[in-house]
Amino acid sequence: TAQPACSGGRAVRRKSQHFEAYEAVAKKFAKLLGMDPWLINPMYSVCDEVNFQEGTGSECLESQVDALLNKIRRKYKEYGINEKPFVIVKADNGTYGMGIMTVRDAKEIVDLNRRTRNKMSVVKDGQEVSRVIIQEGVPTYEQMNDAVAEPVVYMIDRYVVGGFYRVHADRGIDENLNAPGSSFVPLAFAEQTQLPRPGVKPGVSAPNRFYMYGVIGRLAMLAASYELEATDPNAEIYS
Template sequence: MVPHLRTTLTGELSEIEQKMLASTPMIERWFRMEWQEHTPPFYSSVDLRNAGFKLAPVDTNLYPCGFNNLAEEMYPLATQAAMAAVEKYCPDAKNLLIIPERRSLNPFYLQNVAKLSKILRLTGLNVRLGSWADDLTTPCEIKLPSGESLTLEPLERNGRRITLDGGRFDPCTILLNNNLSDGQPNILQNIKEQILLPPLHAGWTTRRKSVHLKAYDEVVKKFAKFIDMDPWLLNPFHAQTSGFDANTKANEEELTHHVEAVFKKVNKKYKEYGISNKPFLVIKSNARDCDHHLMTVHSVEDIKKLNFKQFHKIADANQSMGLDAHELLIQEGVPTTETWAEKTAEPVVYMIDRYVVGGFYRINAQRGANESLYSKDMSFEPLSFVKESERHADDLGTLHNRFYPYGVVGRLAMLAASLELEKTDPNPDNQIS
């Protein structure tokens, strides 16, 4: 089930909320049956957009780095879920190694690592941190603003195993909190005697957003049929192009064709549901996690007016990783109706194994409802449990778990990630059943 957490929503339930809350027993059974066939990622997070008429994921992260943004009261849930996840891969686990981003000095990210370490230590595991950074040759203590400290140690390769401290720390499970945007290091290649989570092919060196979205199409189509719902209400339309060149404008016709096709489908749905909003599309990289480099278009004509500096930013980011500079994803934009203290907000759902363990709001006073909230101006507000004393009988909205639909859509995206990893696994025989 999904914890009953606060949301910014009040008043009458939307049709999507009503449908999901009325179908809770069916939905939970559906998920149980799906997890008999698929293995969830060790952990994941999903950014959502609630437009009122539509509730959909806009990003699925397999290396979540915002555990410090969860409410403190969520940690028992997270610990229980982490224990179930670890036991699935290594029932007799004693030691666990976390590999964070290489020598990151971002204090917010490091607090995330500290919280993640805390969750895993509460499961009874010995947890240590390691890095393959070339300039790390001895253990390095990092002080955090909270007063805590982290010790980062150099990784060692002993045959087919990764160890620390001259082999004295030998983990059965290695947890990556590094999305491999800098590539797959040699030291992590061909590990056969330990469990690496997520697997290497989940990193942005090889991962493509379009593959995930196609898996999500498959999941949502099946789910929506099961509960008798239009899948579009939970799923943005999308397309991809790989030949556009911002310098020469080569294949601009292909890009324009895809934009026109997606707009046509969105406009048809808006007309079907009587939606007065003006639709928009988002163009972003298909090949890495860089949603701060994206463009918004409101018509096909906007393609000819685009600021091509943005295209160059996407291309440069891709080329720095040795990726196709021209892999673009065109995705239906989903506005957010939610605000926090009159600031634009969007919910983020956090999961460990197949369980929702909490969430928070990403907030940005400098961005509008149709814009990405990911920028230096963003902030976060943790979502805590709704207390019985806070539920008022005269407010229909607070009588229900309004976070539940967010948890459902988050788990649909997580299930899609499971299919995605299965389909892209270079060694499918190694999958955990």
């Protein structure tokens, strides 16, 4: 019987802990390949002591959002990306797609309406939000039946065993798709026809994005193992 680590449950886990571990893994991997780690590791920052209901911590949030948007603009300019940058602000705790909003300008933080403040104040089971993570937004360009779709990869141990597309017809390419109204379509890992073809010249085969999904998934799984090790409250028992 396999029992998941209790310290890895969303009741106590923090998203920022995972991204810190993933950043370290992505940098090492990128160094091995001689590539810019930004290509596989979106930027992020964190704000503590935020209270959306009372409006406290908004200065930190506005400052961090503005700084991150500027960093993204510089990267876009470096790579010739003609898109308007955005960030995703989400509760550092909790799951179920709650406590999330898209921000395209730091001034939006100052002008949050009551509905948005209420949405950002609590997550699942009424947990209060006091710490948020600001993530670089990555546009979702995959589509299924003209609806925006994002890939989700399933893993067991270090193996990619499958996945699905999360699809939402009422959301845009810069919005969170983990929301009511989403649907799911299996990812065709086994049947997809874009595997490299032996005997043909390099570059002839179509880009295999499914393989890339699996690479990112495996890096994230490795990062999760480091994260769990670092946050295990009983680590001394096993050392």
